[in-house]
Amino acid sequence: MMSGGTLCVLKRSLLNSGKLIIPRVSPNTNRSFSERTLVAVKPDGVQRRLIGQVIERFERRGFRLVGLKMVQVSEELLAQHYVNLHKKPFYPSVLRYMTSGPVVAMVWEGHNVIKSTRTLVGHTNPAEAAPGTLRGDFSVHVGRNIVHASDSPEVAQKEISLWFQRSELIDWVCCDHAIMYDP
């Protein structure tokens, strides 16, 4: 596998040979391919040392990590996060589960990242999650499905601002983006 440094050298040599054209638009201002989503490794995923495996799937796919932190989540935050689950019979068990240990929250960015992430994470119920998805590969019970992911652009926006301060999100230039994206 090529390292980031190798990719940068490759990019420079393609640029010098005129074979690579970098779009003149700054990646910080062009948001057309820069949707963002909230992903969280839940307490069972952290306990089972699956943080690296989760991050690896997103990096391998080509998404850009713009925020990352480990948090002991409060019931107040969860009440806002799972606002549509308050009336569900399993809500108290979700609260107990999500506050049982630290959670690793992250924000990933990229083209269609919200939909792609849901596909990558898999069905809520691991029994219905396809092999190859995170839930399909690493979990068996709906109440211990190792990872959370926003399920729509509106929810992603709400969840990112609930879990992260603006100053905790970092815009940086991924040196292979000009290769991965068709401007």
Ligand SMILES: Nc1ncnc2c1ncn2[C@@H]1O[C@H](COP(=O)(O)OP(=O)(O)OP(=O)(O)O)[C@@H](O)[C@H]1O
């Ligand atoms: N019957 C159940 N028993 C226990 N826990 C459940 C049950 N159903 C759902 N949950 C938990 O509540 C979470 C929220 O349910 P939701 O319907 O939002 O699923 P999801 O969107 O796939 O999960 P998440 O929002 O955590 O990404 C589930 O991820 C799961 O951990």
Ligand SMILES: Nc1ccn([C@@H]2O[C@H](COP(=O)(O)OP(=O)(O)O)[C@@H](O)[C@H]2O)c(=O)n1
């Ligand atoms: N029948 C259910 C549905 C959801 N849940 C939990 O609640 C979480 C959030 O539910 P959700 O409907 O937002 O599903 P996802 O977005 O997590 O796939 C799930 O991930 C499960 O952990 C559960 O325990 N039992």
Ligand SMILES: [Mg+2]
């Ligand atoms: Mg959900």
